[in-house]
Amino acid sequence: MDTPYFLIDEAKLAENAKILRDVALRAGCKILLAQKAYSVWQTYPLLQDSLAGTAASGLFEARLGREEFGKEVHVFSPAYRTEDVAALVKYADHIVFNTPAQAEKFAPMCRAAGVSVGLRVNPECSTQAGHAIYDPCAPFSRLGTTSDNFREDILPLLDGLHFHTLCEQNADALETTVAAFLEKFGKYAKKMRWLNLGGGHHITRADYDRARLARIVKDLRKETGAEIYLEPGEAVVLDAGTLHARVLETMKNGMNIAILDVSAACHMPDVLEMPYRPPLRGSGAAGEKAYTYRLGGPTCLAGDIIGDYSFDAPLRIGDELVFEDMALYTMVKTNTFNGMPLPSICLQKKDGKTVLLRKFRYEDFKERL
Template identity: 40%
Template structure:
């Protein structure tokens, strides 16, 4: 079917819609940064893993990053190349299969290295043409992330090794470092992070083959200083010419590439607060809104501070938006609309592709939004339409 990209008229709700033109815009920018800076940029599945879109991605990038066996399998089986894999703790059950799906494996601790590196040695001996490169995750004890939920370098973090925990001579087979310190961060934050990495870990960098600077580099955001990013990465390469530099953003690939389209089901009022109940749920389908928290933009509506809904007159058309679950806190807002809301009205939540599509759940058995790609010619292709059996088959 074809639909209008501004109203999505005729599309049954709820539905996540990825717009191919917007996705390609991001991919072109990321490829340009990779080429100009001389670094490799790979896709982090933790933010985006819609495998039916991988043919588009493969036109621009070659590799992906995984944090589990299932993500590593997705890389090998659906993306078509082996994963750069890191896990906080590999398990006996999964590690051998992870090896077969990975080109790089990063250990979070020295105990994990001691436990599993002999298996890497054996794998590389048996399959020299599929050799796996090993690294350690480092913690530079620095991050500009303000929300502890997303800060991997907060005091007491379970992620990575501090410089004081590393021996002067790195263990056998360690060829790289992996570091993740950012979340929707700027190029300036990366510059500051590199200063701390080089200060604390510089004596090892010249001995390594690769340095993975993790994700959180939101280079596709409008106000991101891309030229500064390129200059920072070029400078790093000049200081360490033999070092392969890798970035693994997630959100940057899918940033502002499409909405979650919902509908009003009912409008209720309590103590003067009007809430439009939708056919979607914040806790099920937009969990980061409640976790971070943040109030998403709604098309053709003005975002206002939440308490405005308590003071607004009916003529102001200010509403909370409520999810259709039984969780009391499944609501956000407020927003001001240009007209009174009524059942059947469309509510279009902007920028709802990254992280949402990988973090959704089926709490309360609420209908999961369909997932579709809006192609450049205006044709809507459904990637997945969910049903009762999807809910039933998750249970036992």
């Protein structure tokens, strides 16, 4: 297979799906796939039996969820255009609004189409340190209605409340958040048909406390009488994909440098946005093994750096490097800056065979513009 390419691991996807199905059964909740993290619709059949449906960030994801996944379609966006809501009601089961004014404006359209209406609230409870860009409870956040801005007069329009505050977190952070949510919005939650606890639950991670999650969900259901939804993205595809790259060139400038045929800026932008250093198969931390290299992409961006890694032997032109945990927030975020080709998307089947799902061409680059 020509690099660069993403390789999705069918067996791992199935394993994650099974964990999520078991958790949903144990907790008595519904779990959706947040398509913003992963939208490789060709693999949706592997998830369909285990999950209750999909969560979308707007019209295109909602349509993809309806057409390719089926089951339930839930949508949240910080603000909607009227024409988008008019189209969305054809695809969505739940539409969540960010402000009372948007809920008030669009509830009649939703009602007429039989779509359930929700409001995203902001419990103002930050449980994560370090990633302010991923903290919807940071000061001056535009994500969710705070208790000060809640309007009781729109309660008759609402079927549900939604919050999303977590990022790669364990059940202890959820427990803290649910307590803050109940303190601020508990009296409203009891009037709702459903509550959506957003994403950021790292449920499929080995150290995730699934028993605690089940208890939190059960208690919340008991206290409010509402149906509970979770909409993780990462947890569905955690460790379920790799990005395969090749060394194009090596050079020195105060240290060893290798230029790869993948780019942080184009193919794994979270490496720069978050930022983080992606795991690389067979490598060590800088200085840990004999030969340390700074790995970078072939774009013009000086900061297109994936990270510093060490190896047992010097890197050679043509060596293949495999970045791990690359199914989440990659293929949905790739771009063609500098005219960079997009990596192909492949599926490693359970029987070991590799299937090409998508190869990108010059026309894909040209037709975007």
